[in-house]
Amino acid sequence: MELLWKLIVLLSLVERLAGSGVLLRPVFTKQPGSVVFPIQPGENRREVVFSCEAQGHPPPFYRWKLNDSFIQPIPGSRYSLMGGNLQISNINKVEDVGIYQCLASNSFGTIISREASLHVAYLENFKTQRRSPVRVREGQGVVLLCGPPLHSGDEDDEESFELAAEELERKILEAIAITTFD
Numbered sequence: 001m002e003l004l005w006k007l008i009v010l011l012s013l014v015e016r017l018a019g020s021g022v023l024l025r026p027v028f029t030k031q032p033g034s035v036v037f038p039i040q041p042g043e044n045r046r047e048v049v050f051s052c053e054a055q056g057h058p059p060p061f062y063r064w065k066l067n068d069s070f071i072q073p074i075p076g077s078r079y080s081l082m083g084g085n086l087q088i089s090n091i092n093k094v095e096d097v098g099i100y101q102c103l104a105s106n107s108f109g110t111i112i113s114r115e116a117s118l119h120v121a122y123l124e125n126f127k128t129q130r131r132s133p134v135r136v137r138e139g140q141g142v143v144l145l146c147g148p149p150l151h152s153g154d155e156d157d158e159e160s161f162e163l164a165a166e167e168l169e170r171k172i173l174e175a176i177a178i179t180t181f182d
């Protein structure tokens with residue numbers, strides 16, 4: 001019986017707190033994680049979502065930073081806020097790479113999330129200019145030089161790195177084949 005009374009008192013207290021001006025500092029329930037985004041040639045959906053969620057009273061509002069400057073998720077920009085989540089569309093390998101952090105604020109104060117990085121893994125095409133033919137005498141050796149095309153990838157992220165490495169190998173083989181049979 002005593003327990004029931006305690007429960008009733010506690011419940012009404014919680015209700016009053018929620019309805020009143022009592023402040024509860026924001027606490028993260030979700031924080032962003034780092035992303036390696038592979039840009040594939042011909043891939044149109046280039047979208048990344050960083051998640052962020054916090055609880056507090058009053059309910060917190062959210063802001064995001066990229067490399068210490070605030071992101072402006074204004075309509076028409078490539079950024080949009082969905083709750084606390086930040087969606088970036090049309091990922092750009094120059095403008096979007098860096099360190100992201102979410103900030104959750106209410107009248108109690110502001111908390112800042114851990115750092116989440118965005119890397120872009122990409123592999124551009126070989127230069128398409130044709131090479132001049134190479135003539136060799138039978139039995140002699142020849143060295144065909146081949147520089148890799150512009151590329152970037154985070155070697156910590158095995159999947160996208162392997163993908164990029166395979167693609168690179170394929171392109172080098174193609175380039176050698178073209179040069180050899182020219």
Ligand SMILES: *[C@@H]1O[C@H](CO)[C@@H](O)[C@H](O)[C@H]1NC(C)=O
Binds near residue numbers: 066094095096097098
């Ligand atoms: C953010 O900082 C990193 C590391 O200094 C840099 O490589 C990157 O280009 C910066 N991103 C932007 C959008 O300025």
